[in-house]
Amino acid sequence: MKKVEASAPSxxxxxxYWGKRHTKLNLPLTSSFSVSLTNMRSHATITEASGTEDEWDIHGNPSKAQKVLACARAATQDERPLKISIVNDFPSGAGLASSASSMAAFALALNSYLADDAFDLETISHWSRLGSGSSVRSLYPGYVLWDAGTDEEGKDCVAHTAFAASHMPLSLVVCVVDDQPxxxxxxxxxxxxxxxxxxxxxxxxxNEQYLQEALDAVKNKDFYKLAEISESNCQAMHAVMQASQPPVNYFKTGTKQAIEHVQKMRQEGIPCFFTIDAGPNVKIFCTPEAKDEVHERCKSLSDVKHLLLDQVSDDSPAS
Structure with a gap:
């Protein structure tokens, strides 16, 4: 029995980005700039189903994955019923980009199972994007630029590696404040x-100014400029949320505690900065040399449940 496995990083x-120009196609209103990780990954496994219907073993509702599957089937004209398993080795639905990594891994697995790896990453990204917009970024290593594009069907909504992780290495300490959806x-x-x-x-x-300044900071290996831009962009996005009616506020006590801790560490000369996505958990980026100290000092945070360690990766997600 044929079996394929694939994984992709958070x-x-x-x-x-915070807003879409086309919700159904998951086309972002603006471009974005990200880093792909090493340890926080999703894993997809596909085999033949035992019956005539698809069989799903996936955290939560499979509706996102079903959109990816429908697109892959349309491209390959292969309607075989499949047994599909998608698992994350980190908390799901908690603002840690589990949807992105899981849909990227699933699309990679579909390309292997249905097409014997015949399609390129750009095509695979169009499949995965239907399940999660930011999954496009999880298909590429290092520092990744996702171009929002202008085409109505999203043909130019593509990502690429802008810089290798080795150009400006970053380590990551994730403060998990809440691991629930x-x-x-x-x-x-x-x-x-x-x-x-x-x-x-x-x-x-x-957005364009944020992007250009962040790209310039990485190009020039200017850690503190990148820290300034990333924190400013994060705070601006959450201000948009909190000004909504009713307000969208993902922050919890532990979120604010971790932010203040980062600010204190940086004042003491430790090279670190924070960013927070749509969730309460705080990602602390630092230089590799500072990782152990940042990790050790974050252990004292009373409202943080646990810590995850990671780093930006140059390894291809297509594995």
């Missing part, structure tokens, strides 16, 4: 912000 955006999903929260937040348009108007 990715963390340093310059984020968030109360409102990202797409629903984006739509609420679009419809009600007075800060929504301003955030998108500033």
């Amino acid at each position: 990715n963390i955006a340093l310059v984020k 968030k109360p409102i999903g990202s797409t629903a929260a984006m739509e609420r912000s679009r419809d009600t937040s007075p800060l929504y348009d301003e955030f998108h108007a500033n």
Whole structure:
């Protein structure tokens, strides 16, 4: 019996998007810039189903994955019923990009199972994007730029590696404040912000400047400039959310505690900065030399459940 396995990493955006120009196709309103990780991964396994229907072993509702599967089947004209397993080795639905890595891994597995790896990464990214927009970024290693594009069907909505991880190595300490699924999903929260937040348009108007400054910072290996841009962009995005009606507030006591801890460490000369996505958990980036100290000092945070360690990876996600 044929069996294929594929995995893909979580990715963390340093310059984020918050809003879509086409919800059904998951086309972002603005471009974004992220890093792909090493340890936090999703794993997809596909074999032949025992009956005439697809069989799913997946965390939560399989509706996102079903969109990816439908697109792959349309491309390959292969309607065989499949047995599908997708697992994450880190918390799901908690703002740690588990949807991105799981849909990227699934699309890679579908390319192997249905097409014997005949399709290129750009095509695979169009499949995975239907399940999770930011999955496009999880298909590439290192520092990744995802171009929002302008084509109505998303043909130019593609990603690429802008810099290798080795160009400017980063380590990561994740403060897991809450590992449970968030109360409102990202797409629903984006739509609420679009419809009600007075800060929504301003955030998108500033996107190009954020992107260019972040790209320049990495190009010049300027850690502290990247820290400034990433934190500013993160805070601006959450301000958009919190100005929505009703407010979208993912922060918890532990979130604020971790932010203050990062600010204190940096004041003491430790090279680190934070970013937070649609969830309460805080990602702390630092230089590899500072990782052990940041990790040790974060152990004292009373409202943080546990810590995860990772680093930006140059390994191809297509594994």
